[in-house]
Amino acid sequence: MTADPLLIVSDHIGGSVHVLTVPDGTETGRLTRRHLSEHAGFLALPGGRLACVDDRRGELLVLAPFGPELVDAAIPVAAPAEHLAVDPSGRWVAVTTGLGRNDEPWSDLLTVVDLATGDTSRVRTRVGEPGVTVLGGGEPLVVLRHREPGALAVHRFADLLGAPPGCPRATPHAHLPLPADGHGDAQDPDGGEVFAAVGEGVRRAHRHGDALVAGPLIPWGSAARGWYLRLDPRRRALWSTLRGGPTDPPRWPEWTNHAWCHDLPTGRTTRTELGPGLVFRLALAKDHTAFARIHPDGDELILLDAARGTTRRAPLPAMDGAPRRGSTPWEGVQRRAVAASPGAGWVAITRGGHGEVHLFDAETGTEAARLKLDTPLRHGGHATLRSRNDGAEGDPVGR
DSSP states (O other): OOSOOEEEEEETTTTEEEEEETTTOOEEEEEESOOBOTTTOOEEOGGGOEEEEETTTTEEEEEOTTSSSSEEEEEEOOSSEEEEEEOTTSOEEEEEEOOSSSSSOOOOEEEEEETTTOOEEEEEOOSSOOEEEEEOSSSOEEEEEETTTTEEEEEEHHHHHTOOSSOOBOOOSEEEEOOTTOOOEEEETTTTEEEEEETTEEEEEEEETTEEEEOOOEEOSSSSEESOOEEETTTTEEEEEEEESOSOGGGGGGOEEEEEEEETTTOOEEEEEOOSSBOOOEEEOSSOEEEEEBOTTOEEEEEEETTTTEEEEEEEOOOTTOOOTTSOSSTTOOOOOEEEOTTOSEEEEEETTTTEEEEEETTTTEEEEEEEOSSOOGGGOEEEEEOTTOOGGGSOBOO
């Protein structure tokens, strides 16, 4: 185990952020009246720092959980935040806007921030919850993943940062066509590639000058598809959860789920069955990938050791207000957030509505502690686990 991992837990509805030591759960820091964007998530920065967005105040927060002050910087950005990304150096940040508590996308604002100087700029792009990555390998480029019509739109970061005040419309420097059903973004800084999850598989592209060149498709290898995509920076692999079964959301207990892993150096893809129900986001520990599975017949934490090809399953206590058969698994229900650090062997999983966090030893699959917060963590909250030098910043997309 890493000596000093810290668990950061956000109750985005209650408006609090808690920093806890692992495994004993001592609170070392707290923020109040801070409503973090659960969708944009936490973005790992060098030195154990984190970036996130306070949707109510419209601020990009840089958190330093290992420092003397928890809030290292607070910079105004457009809200509601949808996606959050930084270039591989950890300096140039982009924040897109999305639905918030609305029925359809309505904001076309994009905010870019230079964390070294605090300089910021807002421009108009295109309505539609765009995903975002920020590429290095030269002057930074902001790549927006749009839907309906689908495209990867490339902007020079310097052009966006130097835009005049008044939120002018920004014209992309380059385009790359994309199917209209994109959902999920990742970047491999070592390989200089950007990835987008679409219905047919994972589209990939690499930087060429100030534009993108398409690479070969990575197929899902299944009739199901992934709606979430992330990079494992320690193993240079892409991870997703493939969801299949009926398309009608009230039939979510019948959904099928498979862990999908594509090793970038070798091009080898593996799929592991996870079981029926709701499985979405995942977390990457030192040697394991963690998934939370919600189902009316019982919830569980799934710990997959891809190197050894082993899977451990640990049952979780039921949640009051959990999703039920015949209704959607998203609206007005309790959920779970899962957190891990690539530099530690711990996995944390929340129990929405109960204010509890279960802490597991990933190697043994046993629950080592159950942490109780003084906030209910409605809708599951959001969480991340950081060690001071765990290399999590190798994935430069908010999670």
